[in-house]
Amino acid sequence: xxxxxxxxxxxxxxxxxxxxxxxxxxxxxxxxxxxxxxxxxxxxxxxxxxxxxxxxxxxxxxxxxxxxxxxxxxxxxxxxxxxxxxxxxxxxxxxxxxxxxxxxxxxxxxxxxxxxxxxxxxxxxxxxxxxxxxxxxxxxxxxxxxxxxxxxxxxxxxxxxxxxxxxxxxxxxxxxxxxxxxxxxxxxxxxxxxxxxxxxxxxxxxxxxxxxxxxxxxxxxxxxxxxxxxxxxxxxxxxxxxxxxxxxxxxxxxxxxxxxxxxxxxxxxxxxxxxxxxxxxxxxxxxxxxxxxxxxxxxxxxxxxxxxxxxxxxxxxxxxxxxxxxxxxxxxxxxxxxxxxxxxxxxxxxxxxxxxxxxxxxxxxxxxxxxxxxxxx
Amino acid sequence: xxxxxxxxxxxxxxxxxxxxxxxxxxxxxxxxxxxxxxxxxxxxxxxxxxxxxxxxxxxxxxxxxxxxxxxxxxxxxxxxxxxxxxxxxxxx
Numbered sequence: 001x002x003x004x005x006x007x008x009x010x011x012x013x014x015x016x017x018x019x020x021x022x023x024x025x026x027x028x029x030x031x032x033x034x035x036x037x038x039x040x041x042x043x044x045x046x047x048x049x050x051x052x053x054x055x056x057x058x059x060x061x062x063x064x065x066x067x068x069x070x071x072x073x074x075x076x077x078x079x080x081x082x083x084x085x086x087x088x089x090x091x092x093x094x095x096x097x098x099x100x101x102x103x104x105x106x107x108x109x110x111x112x113x114x115x116x117x118x119x120x121x122x123x124x125x126x127x128x129x130x131x132x133x134x135x136x137x138x139x140x141x142x143x144x145x146x147x148x149x150x151x152x153x154x155x156x157x158x159x160x161x162x163x164x165x166x167x168x169x170x171x172x173x174x175x176x177x178x179x180x181x182x183x184x185x186x187x188x189x190x191x192x193x194x195x196x197x198x199x200x201x202x203x204x205x206x207x208x209x210x211x212x213x214x215x216x217x218x219x220x221x222x223x224x225x226x227x228x229x230x231x232x233x234x235x236x237x238x239x240x241x242x243x244x245x246x247x248x249x250x251x252x253x254x255x256x257x258x259x260x261x262x263x264x265x266x267x268x269x270x271x272x273x274x275x276x277x278x279x280x281x282x283x284x285x286x287x288x289x290x291x292x293x294x295x296x297x298x299x300x301x302x303x304x305x306x307x308x309x310x311x312x313x314x315x316x317x318x319x320x321x322x323x324x325x326x327x328x329x330x331x332x333x334x335x336x337x338x339x340x341x342x343x344x345x346x347x348x349x350x351x352x353x354x355x356x357x358x359x360x361x362x363x364x365x366x367x368x369x370x371x372x373x374x375x376x377x
Numbered sequence: 378x379x380x381x382x383x384x385x386x387x388x389x390x391x392x393x394x395x396x397x398x399x400x401x402x403x404x405x406x407x408x409x410x411x412x413x414x415x416x417x418x419x420x421x422x423x424x425x426x427x428x429x430x431x432x433x434x435x436x437x438x439x440x441x442x443x444x445x446x447x448x449x450x451x452x453x454x455x456x457x458x459x460x461x462x463x464x465x466x467x468x469x
Contacts, residue, residue, distance in 0.1 A: 053400025083407035108409040
């Protein structure tokens with residue numbers, strides 16, 4: 001198969017983050033991973049990836065503002081012709097920094113909110129950040145960036161979707177992404193607390209539809225359904241190794257930011273290899289390209305070129321085998337694992353479910369990487 | 378969006394960027410967390426939408442560049458579509 005360029009580059013500049021979100025997709029073992037790349041190395045990665053044709057750049061983490069050398073990294077990316085997106089909680093953003101980022105050529109800021117209410121926002125991220133986010137939204141507006149808000153939805157806040165949209169409107173949002181939690185990393189640990197019921201989901205969709213009808217094209221709202229409620233899997237990353245390249249803080253190159261969990265793959269590090277050889281030649285990036293890795297029912301499925309069998313990480317987390325069909329698919333032999341989780345969510349959070357685990361450095365050191373096991377119960 | 382004036386001056390919308398990408402051998406339109414790869418004619422039209430030239434001037438320029446005639450309907454339809462998708466906006 002012909003391999004195209006890594007059009008989308010995501011640099012996870014750091015796993016440091018002042019928030020402690022229960023739905024974070026960062027690896028639970030983040031604190032045990034290696035040292036962050038210095039800015040000079042990130043700039044080399046930018047140059048090498050741009051030479052291959054990378055053009056959309058995400059700068060995330062962790063909280064990318066935790067790095068005080070973010071501005072020169074942005075400047076280098078801009079000079080190379082990337083479209084630069086900063087994905088931030090807003091913590092660490094000041095007028096001085098946004099001015100510097102603007103003059104470095106930053107194109108876009110996506111600001112995350114945990115909820116519309118101060119109480120829940122602060123509880124879910126285990127911080128006092130709501131007022132700060134409102135101030136950052138004001139800075140974003142004042143520095144002439146499009147207002148793009150991201151709110152991760154789950155069982156504890158999905159009933160507030162009307163208030164969330166009203167808040168977004170009052171902040172002058174042009175784009176709002178209502179992204180239901182995907183169950184990786186910390187969210188996987190907390191799945192029993194976070195997976196909504198079908199009734200919650202349907203109400204939220206109805207509220208969103210009505211809101212859309214009222215505001216028209218003034219605000220574009222993307223509602224990302226939790227894939228556990230779907231009957232076909234997402235075309236995750238458009239297939240691993242197809243267009244998306246993520247670099248973790250320690251320099252590990254990944255075909256998806258969650259892919260580090262996949263067993264048996266040695267993901268190359270940009271400290272040791274150039275981006276071209278990583279993308280085109282490494283065994284890890286070639287492993288899930290094409291269809292040779294597929295098992296039935298994917299292998300003979302007429303939809304395999306549309307969804308590529310779904311998400312490899314989800315297949316691995318739920319079944320212990322990354323080459324299985326994503327259990328979200330109703331044709332998958334393990335689909336019952338997803339329907340069981342949804343049925344459990346219908347019954348509510350069971351007595352005896354272990355407490356919500358907040359993303360935290362100390363817990364990260366203590367927690368075992370969870371692979372192929374169901375969430376902590 | 379209907380009845381686009383031939384005197385309208387379309388420009389790439391605020392927050393969007395049009396650039397030629399050698400690796401894709403195409404113009405691409407870049408916007409927050411998104412990208413559209415444009416076909417040849419879409420790229421040729423958008424590359425002329427600078428907020429200075431009118432639709433009529435863009436049509437004339439394209440007809441010259443591609444040695445053809447009668448592009449008004451096609452260009453107008455595409456500009457209307459691009460306005461609807463907010464790839465373009467009109468300048469006074």
